[in-house]
Amino acid sequence: MSQSSAALNAPNPMKKKVITALIAVAIGHIGVLWAVSHIKPAELKPIDKKPLQVRFLTIKEDVPPPPAKVEPIKPKVEPKPVEKKVEPKPVEKPKVIAQKVQKVEPKVIQQDDTQEKLKKQQELEKQRLEQLQREQALKEQQAREQALKDQQAREQAARDQQARDQENRSKPQKVAAGDVSWSKSPKISAEKVSYYFKPEDGVKVIEVEISSDGTGKVTGVKVTKSTGNDKFDAYVVKQTYSARFNSYKPNGVVTPFVIKQQFDASVVKK
Structure with a gap:
């Protein structure tokens, strides 16, 4: 224990x-901390910088001396060589020996001209056939041109007829009173007649020319005979415009027309 x-x-x-x-x-750590706390910072001395002093110098260029005078060198003149005259040798003319020329007479060769005549006949026949072909071609060309002209003339005549028919259809035809009829006649009231006229004024008749487009519509009214009272005439024109015809179809084609119509404006004594 x-x-x-x-x-x-x-x-x-x-x-x-x-x-x-x-x-x-x-x-050791305590000693290091104590030593660091007692270290003084190093002081840096300021650096004094002096400004640079610059001095400019003028540089003189060296002027080269003037060139020395050079005397021209005269070329040496050599004497011309003396040409020796060479005399030409005399030309010897060839001797001409006269010879007699013998005349050669051409031989006449007789040929048979039968083939030549045959060739000429064939050539003439060929030219005749070519001329006939040209004439035939010319006739055919003229026939074609004439047929074309005839066709153009027929077409132009058809166009002219169509234009005339169109003009006739568009141009109003003058018709009589019995050729057309009213589907709605103009209403001329007796009160208006009595208002504008009196019995002692006598017979008063107004005539108007009425145009229609063929369908029955009134397209124009023109006074051809006045009653003497412009206001009443204007009243009749207005009432006519409000009227209507039955359609006008001659040959089954709607055709514009013009018709003259009279209206009695007389006041009868009671």
Whole structure:
């Protein structure tokens, strides 16, 4: 029992070494902190800069000396060589020996002209056939041209007839009173007649020329005989415009027409 308590109380040498090392490290850190806190910062001296002084110098160019005078070199004139005259040799003319020329008479060769005549006949026959062909071609050309002219004339006549028919259809035809009829006749009231005229005025008749487009519509009214009262005449014209004919179709074609119509405007005594 005494031996085990003594062993526990004995210090461990390893622990002592660790504790000693920790104490040494702590003391070192404290010394470093104290030394850093007491270090003074280094002071830098200001640098004095002096401005640069520049001095300009003028540079004189060297002028080259004038060139030396050079005397021209005169060319040497060599004497012309003397040409020797060479006399031409005399030309010897060839001797002409006269010879007699013998005349050669051409031989007359007699040929049979039967083939020549045959060729001429064939040529004439060929020319005659060519002339007949040209005449035939000319006749055919004239016939074609005449047929074309006849066709153009027929077409022009047809166009002219169509234009005349169109003009006749568009041009109003004058018709009599019995050729057309009213589907709605003009209404001339007796009150208007009595208003504009009196019995003592006598017989009053107004005649108007009425144009229609053929469908029955009145397209124009013209007074050809007046009653003497312009206001009444204007009233009749207005009433006629409001009227209507039955359609006018001669040969089954709607045709414009013109018709004259009279209206009695007399006032009868009571």
